[in-house]
Amino acid sequence: KQEVTQIPAALSVPEGENLVLNCSFTDSAIYNLQWFRQDPGKGLTSLLLIQSSQREQTSGRLNASLDKSSGRSTLYIAASQPGDSATYLCAVFFGNEKLTFGTGTRLTIIP
C-alpha cells in the first residue's frame, strides 16, 4: 500500500530558528512530491514541487530535498517567522493520477 507519513504531528520553535520537517513514503517509484501549506480552515497553498529526477528545490527561505532510495523528503525553513505558523503537508504523486497525502505537521513559531 502506498502511504505517506509525517512525523512529528506538531512542532514548536522560537522565532529565528532554522527547522526541518520530515516526510517519508513507501514505494520509491514516485513521479513527484509536493509540499503544501495549510492555514486553519483554509485550502492548500503549493510551496514546492520536486520531480523524481531532482534532488532538491528552493524557493526563498524554503528548501525541499528528495531521497527516493530511502523514501524520504525534508522541508527546510530558514530563519523562521511567526507568519510561518501553519500545517505543512507532504503529498506524493505515485503515478496513479492522485496525490497521496501525509497527515501533516502543525508548526508553531513562538515570537
Place this chain on the structure above:
Amino acid sequence: DTGVSQDPRHKITKRGQNVTFRCDPISEHNRLYWYRQTLGQGPEFLTYFQNEAQLEKSRLLSDRFSAERPKGSFSTLEIQRTEQGDSAMYLCASSYEREQYFGPGTRLTVT
C-alpha cells in the same frame, strides 16, 4: 490567472438533504480533482477528471456521491441523502501537468 475557486465556502445542511458544490479550475488546466479532508487528517482522493471524462473514482465515493464536469470546464460534486459522517472540507484541485493547485475548499457541516 484567478486560481481555483469553489462555491459555496461553507454549507450547513440537515441529515438527509442533498447538497451540490461547484469548482471552477484554472482555465487552461485539463485535469480536475476532488479530495475530502476531515479534521486532523490529510486530504483523501475522491475522483479525477481529464477534460470531461471521469477517469478514476475512490472507494470513498459511495453511491450517494456523484461528480460531473460538463464540457471539461467547471465541475460539480453532489452528495445525496447526506449523513453526519459526510461533514468535512471538500477540496478541488486542477492541473495541466502534474503540479496540482487547490481551491479554498467547501466546508460541509451535516446536523
